[in-house]
Structure formats: structure tokens, C-alpha cells
Amino acid sequence: MPELPEVETTRRGLIPSLKGRKILGVTKRRNKIRIAIPEDFEKRIIGCRVLSVDRRAKYLQIPLDSGDVIICHLGMSGKFTVRKIDSTPFEKHDHVIFETDRCEWIIYNDPRRFGLITLCTQGELAGHKLFKKMAVEPLGNEFNGAYLKEKLKIKKSAIKINLLDQSVVVGLGNIYVCEALNIALISPTKKASDLCIDDVERLVVIIRDVLNRAIEAGGSSLKDFVGADGDLGYFQHQFVCYGREGEYCKNPGCIGEINRINQAGRSTFYCPECQK
Ligand SMILES: [Zn+2]
Numbered sequence: 001m002p003e004l005p006e007v008e009t010t011r012r013g014l015i016p017s018l019k020g021r022k023i024l025g026v027t028k029r030r031n032k033i034r035i036a037i038p039e040d041f042e043k044r045i046i047g048c049r050v051l052s053v054d055r056r057a058k059y060l061q062i063p064l065d066s067g068d069v070i071i072c073h074l075g076m077s078g079k080f081t082v083r084k085i086d087s088t089p090f091e092k093h094d095h096v097i098f099e100t101d102r103c104e105w106i107i108y109n110d111p112r113r114f115g116l117i118t119l120c121t122q123g124e125l126a127g128h129k130l131f132k133k134m135a136v137e138p139l140g141n142e143f144n145g146a147y148l149k150e151k152l153k154i155k156k157s158a159i160k161i162n163l164l165d166q167s168v169v170v171g172l173g174n175i176y177v178c179e180a181l182n183i184a185l186i187s188p189t190k191k192a193s194d195l196c197i198d199d200v201e202r203l204v205v206i207i208r209d210v211l212n213r214a215i216e217a218g219g220s221s222l223k224d225f226v227g228a229d230g231d232l233g234y235f236q237h238q239f240v241c242y243g244r245e246g247e248y249c250k251n252p253g254c255i256g257e258i259n260r261i262n263q264a265g266r267s268t269f270y271c272p273e274c275q276k
Pocket of ligand 1: 249250251254255
């Protein structure tokens, strides 16, 4: 499932093919992915120029010179592929195809169809139901120790649960929360309000670092993808903690073993030895 680094990698990968380009054609090969694609989608997009490719949490926002914004979420299995226009047939799960004046197809493929493509106006964006309740971005300046400490000070639930709460910080996801807590030596089950300011400051730095390193890994894989089959956004990860149940903890000097527990219906990987 694409997490924030994959979405950011997809965004960066789409920029050369979309930013400043004119959309010459749109093909909907189905009317609905997770939700219906607007009926007037093609009419509102064809002939428009793309201003930029932005990201909010795990959503792509693609503003057009008409004042509309294309919104896209990759769901569980969505991906974009870029390829030169040719006679190769589309694949079964290629749902939406954009044609640009760079003689390219930008293809949205999503076998499990939990993704979403919709449209709103620039004016509707901030108050849009998908975005209006979202907290700060983990890579933005507003996400800092003082902010996070303030958010956590009345929270009696576990720190891990709060880091996954979109009203605390957006887009982190289960994997990166497990990774960051392991590196920060903080137990995922610790009551959020019990974290001292030093813990919180350290955690913020580590969260940014873990995400940035994953984005860099995605970035370095990007040219290979475009060179091979044009798929954007999926790459090999190397996790220090996530998915390593029963293996040794990688924290320096620790001889503990990674455990798996369940928190709010999701797997948590952590080391009981060094994460206190
Ligand atoms: Zn450990």
C-alpha cells in the first residue's frame, strides 16, 4: 500500500510529464474507482494546462489553469505509468488515461480499485471534505516539538495511535510510525501525554529523517522505473523494524528481538528491550 514517501515519489515523477503541459485528451475506461469519477471530468480537463503537481497527506492535487484541481488518491494499489503514445493496448486495470502535448500517456492503473480520482475548484479545495480536518504535514515547518507536545498533552491513548491520527499529523502510516518509534527508543504503547519534551523533539526529527530517507530511496529508483516500464512510485524499502518479527533489533548496543503486537487492529513491530 502506498505510504507518504511513495506518493511523494509519484508526485516528483509526474512533474516532468505534467507540469506546464496541456491535456489533449482524457479516457475514462470505467465511471467509478472507489467513488464515481465526475461525469463532466473530461469536459472540464481537456484543453487545460497543468500548473503544478502538489501533495497533501497521501493525496495528489493537480491544479489546472482553468481553476479546477484534479484530486487523486492511490488507495491500496494505485499507480501512475508514463509512456510515449504508441499502439500498445491498455491493460485491464488501466482506468483513466491522460494524453498530453508531450506525446505521452499518463495512465492511472489500480487493480484493487480503492483509489480515487475526482475534481474540485481551487476555491473549494481548503474546505473540501477530504482535506478540511487534516492536521499539519510531517515534513512541513509547523510540525515541530512544541506543536506535537501541545497536541499530545491531553492524550491518554498510546503514542503510536496518536501518530496515526490525521488530526494530530497527516499521512504518517503504520510502517513509518513503527520505524520512527524504534529509532527514537520510545515504546509504541507509552501513554502519549507521558512523553517528555525531549522525547517529543527527538521523535519529530526522527520522523522527518525516516520519511526523507524513504523519499530519497524512491527518488533514486525513479529513473530506473521511467527507463524500464514507466511505473512511478513503488520501490524497495529497507526497514529497521517493520516486518522483522523475531529478528534482532538494529539499534546500537541492543540485543533485543523485534516483537509484534496488535494496537487498534493493526500490527505494531517494536523492541521491548530498548523501547521504553
Ligand atoms: Zn532494541
